[in-house]
Amino acid sequence: MTSDEFDALFQRVCNWGRWGPDDQLGTLNYITRERMCNAARLVRKGRSVSLAIPINTVAGPDNPHPAFHYMVQAYDAPKGSGEPQFALDYLACEFHGDCHTHIDALCHIAYKGKLYNGKSASTYVTSKGPSTMDITAYANGIITRGVLLDIPRLRGVKWLEPGEAVTADELKDAEKSEGVQLGEGDALVFRTGHHRRRLELGSWDNTYDGEGKAGLAANAMLMLHERKVAAFLPDGDGETVPSNVEGVTYPVHALQICAMGMAACDSLQFEELARVCEEEKRWEFMVVAAPLRMPGGTGSLFNPLAIF
Amino acid sequence: MTSDEFDALFQRVCNWGRWGPDDQLGTLNYITRERMCNAARLVRKGRSVSLAIPINTVAGPDNPHPAFHYMVQAYDAPKGSGEPQFALDYLACEFHGDCHTHIDALCHIAYKGKLYNGKSASTYVTSKGPSTMDITAYANGIITRGVLLDIPRLRGVKWLEPGEAVTADELKDAEKSEGVQLGEGDALVFRTGHHRRRLELGSWDNTYDGEGKAGLAANAMLMLHERKVAAFLPDGDGETVPSNVEGVTYPVHALQICAMGMAACDSLQFEELARVCEEEKRWEFMVVAAPLRMPGGTGSLFNPLAIF
Amino acid sequence: MTSDEFDALFQRVCNWGRWGPDDQLGTLNYITRERMCNAARLVRKGRSVSLAIPINTVAGPDNPHPAFHYMVQAYDAPKGSGEPQFALDYLACEFHGDCHTHIDALCHIAYKGKLYNGKSASTYVTSKGPSTMDITAYANGIITRGVLLDIPRLRGVKWLEPGEAVTADELKDAEKSEGVQLGEGDALVFRTGHHRRRLELGSWDNTYDGEGKAGLAANAMLMLHERKVAAFLPDGDGETVPSNVEGVTYPVHALQICAMGMAACDSLQFEELARVCEEEKRWEFMVVAAPLRMPGGTGSLFNPLAIF
Amino acid sequence: MTSDEFDALFQRVCNWGRWGPDDQLGTLNYITRERMCNAARLVRKGRSVSLAIPINTVAGPDNPHPAFHYMVQAYDAPKGSGEPQFALDYLACEFHGDCHTHIDALCHIAYKGKLYNGKSASTYVTSKGPSTMDITAYANGIITRGVLLDIPRLRGVKWLEPGEAVTADELKDAEKSEGVQLGEGDALVFRTGHHRRRLELGSWDNTYDGEGKAGLAANAMLMLHERKVAAFLPDGDGETVPSNVEGVTYPVHALQICAMGMAACDSLQFEELARVCEEEKRWEFMVVAAPLRMPGGTGSLFNPLAIF
Secondary structure (H helix, E strand, O other): OOHHHHHHHHHHOOOOOOOOOOOOOHHHHHOOHHHHHHHHOOOOOOOEEEOOOOOOOOOEOOEOOOOEEEEEEOOOOOOOOOEOEEOEEEEEEOOOOOOOOEEEOHHHEEEOOEOHHHOEHHHHEEOOEEOOOOHHHHOOOEEEEEEEEEHHHHHOOOOOOOOOEEOHHHHHHHHHHHOOOOOOOOEEEEEOOHHHHHHHHOOOOOOOOOOOEOEEOHHHHHHHHHHOOOEEEEEOOOEOEOOOOOOEOOHHHHHHHHHHOOEEEEOEOOHHHHHHHHHHOOOEEEEEEOOOOOOOOOEEEOOOEEEO | OOHHHHHHHHHHOOOOOOOOOOOOOHHHHHOOHHHHHHHHOOOOOOOEEEOOOOOOOOOEOOEOOOOEEEEEEOOOOOOOOOEOEEOEEEEEEOOOOOOOOEEEOHHHEEEOOEOHHHOEHHHHEEOOEEOOOOHHHHOOOEEEEEEEEEHHHHHOOOOOOOOOEEOHHHHHHHHHHHOOOOOOOOEEEEEOOHHHHHHHHOOOOOOOOOOOEOEEOHHHHHHHHHHOOOEEEEEOOOEOEOOOOOOEOOHHHHHHHHHHOOEEEEOEOOHHHHHHHHHHOOOEEEEEEOOOOOOOOOEEEOOOEEEO | OOHHHHHHHHHHOOOOOOOOOOOOOHHHHHOOHHHHHHHHOOOOOOOEEEOOOOOOOOOEOOEOOOOEEEEEEOOOOOOOOOEOEEOEEEEEEOOOOOOOOEEEOHHHEEEOOEOHHHOEHHHHEEOOEEOOOOHHHHOOOEEEEEEEEEHHHHHOOOOOOOOOEEOHHHHHHHHHHHOOOOOOOOEEEEEOOHHHHHHHHOOOOOOOOOOOEOEEOHHHHHHHHHHOOOEEEEEOOOEOEOOOOOOEOOHHHHHHHHHHOOEEEEOEOOHHHHHHHHHHOOOEEEEEEOOOOOOOOOEEEOOOEEEO | OOHHHHHHHHHHOOOOOOOOOOOOOHHHHHOOHHHHHHHHOOOOOOOEEEOOOOOOOOOEOOEOOOOEEEEEEOOOOOOOOOEOEEOEEEEEEOOOOOOOOEEEOHHHEEEOOEOHHHOEHHHHEEOOEEOOOOHHHHOOOEEEEEEEEEHHHHHOOOOOOOOOEEOHHHHHHHHHHHOOOOOOOOEEEEEOOHHHHHHHHOOOOOOOOOOOEOEEOHHHHHHHHHHOOOEEEEEOOOEOEOOOOOOEOOHHHHHHHHHHOOEEEEOEOOHHHHHHHHHHOOOEEEEEEOOOOOOOOOEEEOOOEEEO
């Protein structure tokens, strides 16, 4: 895809102005009160599954910013003689990247100097933090129907290989195979098997300097736009690396976040989810996901849940 | 209450062994699959409310460990010429204490050298972290019915003053006043108005060296035990400071976490929740709360949601 | 002092261009090789004194950013069975401010949009860090003669009270009283007793919202300029708060760092130093001070030494 | 070397009790006042050289704990309209390991459950930190004569290859070749070319799982003991990996720190130093090194200086 074709695609999926010039929610506006209630009705078995990777403190080719996690106080050394005694810990993390399960704020991505809704990136997001569209816009959480489209299941493979790009047609094939249809206000839970590959083969460099990663084809965004998907929860980060777009390293993020205002998440894992979907023979469930309420956050570590 | 009386109370509410010697879930065992499904049925309006205080980076008398939050990258200084551009941030926090909304792991509290289920504290929680009952035990979240017992509403005051202790009788009065009854597997959402007082009067020193805080009377734990409450979500941290228990500074934590194995949370805020309950004329709702999936965590920052 | 008078003073002490347009050392250029050798000759007793305050992890009115310091590994929980065993720790600090002994880089201060040497502040110091005059400019350390001018000793008081400003005349009186003269390339070690006051009375709010602090009068900078002082090491940070300069909250920093290019340090302590000077009956000594070699640092924690 | 032979060597170099049971300084006791003065007399040229590696924020095979360094405030986003404006930054680091120039406290190493001077490791160094021999014992710095023994220079190679061990005889050959003799109270500056290898070939895994590293032979400690060396400043960390001692992974640390009480530093670089020594045709100089004054520190980042 040439740079011009990409810009045309950007225009086709662009939601700027759709919900007003000061909108903070983007595609979460698709989650009406009714849809939130419908999502809750999917809870019919009382099963819950975490979609988060355990926080990773070990540096590796895909974890250049391992989290710092330390005990502050343990029980080998009681603090004074009082009761009770406390154990405490501390966590520090630069969470963006390919190893920490997180959600992006709408201010996280700028394309050609513009944020979602056409706001000037350099005006609104400075060294003092963002003054619009930070992660607190999502403070009340993402609560909607989740639909798992499990591409390795469709293909009968363990995982997609780095560099493979999933098209809209393949998403539709997955819908058919699972008997589910992605609709307005839904969260697309998109499985490439990225995390399973990591569990079995170990971590790898998934940047442009390394092996890359499997993800969505850039023009699959048209389908997500037409279906009015509210949120995107991939393993990996949804990007195909290398991308097939000239001059745009991460086209999926540019389209989803900047053009569409979509709630985009990165680096989830669906290994247990895939098993539960198989057991329950359904690929739809209630999703509840809440970022930390961090003023000025460009995103947040979080632990999204699928509830059956 | 004398120290001996407290130890007798500890025995009366003690759940050690109830769910086996290696139990990791404690009172979350009360949340059966059926109760989780019932909780989801409370979602009838499609409204969601965050119960978290915004993460606080400002030191104060009740915030001795302000979080560090910094921008890693902003748009004033693009990194190279590629597209898209990214804004990034970093968060570091020692989250226990009275200012950061968090959940405690069962390993967080030891009484007389023992953790919940009678495990030796010094054996299981060392400087290398806990080897049992860390916060990942709650990785699949707390999903159940929440019941707000709003004591300032009952009393017709803005907030309880520091040092005031709420008894079981008063909890029952609140139930009557709200037409709701706390039952097995529920999350008790307990409002003293702590956070409203902070918003209106500013922060104060709520430790033993300062003004203290309002909370539960220690023997109100008997009622929570009999009702088989699964989780406790207070503003403040549920403790009355000073406590009325001789030699035990934080008796509520000792009873809840160590004796009962209850999922205990600290420092939430219910200002918007109280308004929504009033508007909806119901004080029950679905609660969904998920800690970060942090191996070795003694607790976690989180953003619990009440869903109507 | 009016704003215009301040700008005139700024011009009088301005060293922009003095050592070339790309100079990174500022007044450290005054420390010739000969002066460094002369400083070493002051080591005649073999005594060394730390000028640093112990790193402070306790929040307080003058410590809004307490350092995080945690054990990473201790000996209660050996890691494996190997020998030897290790104890490890971790330190995180936002070090500028009034409680952590540190040195400022020349990029730390901008006045009217300009850094030292007239460089554009917004061009050179972005959210990605400074691209000129970071703390690595001082990587080889500050090695020169230090002269302690001890104002409380001169006045016969324990400390100067917040708000008091020391004039050039009083600096000269201190020189006479101590039999020493501040000269070219020297480090001025300037004692107000700030730290002694803190030790005896406890911490206080020394900002514009609080009690303020004692320091230099803004026009004392003329004397430092004429004497060609290389470095400034105060207890407190050298500023009088409130300043007597209209519209300039921290005039000493603006003059020293931005106009003069002087190596400026903050929040040292001279309690032991003052005693040693008294014992040795000399107020001059070798100073050796080295910041951490942190690319992009706007300053650094450090531990400067006075050697007799 | 068998484990028993190592224990015999440990006894031969053991300084326990030599300076009293509560000694905090270990071999720094060798630096008498006279020796400190003599060291200062080596400053005859007025040249200073940093021995620190720039702080490294990039994860790699030898940097599993990259430092976090962020701008707190820059000039793209002025804070209010006041003058002057400030640029601020933040540093977080777990500094032990092979990539951050640091000094070890005497509490950093335990052998068979004992610290230097025979203190019980588990008693004195708990999750709350060390209660003896922390890094503040060195608060007044290490000020003495430094002697560079440059082994690659002696051998006529660029660097020693991983796994190579330098013997006492080779140290003596280096002395002869440089016309210098290591003596009582000196700092041994020991160059293997580790850092040059890293600069030219890139980082490598120097642990037991990887390629290893060059260092001292364990029994070279006898010579350091007999010469009464006060401090050890290596590039790398002085260890040969794999060690030739059965069952002891890091024998040099065990001997130096635990048996001898020697001030041991890790991960310095001597590339500029080696050039200056060559230019000056002398391999002795004044060393001044001061750790941060961190109560409870098991070591510290620092920036040691060699002064000619």
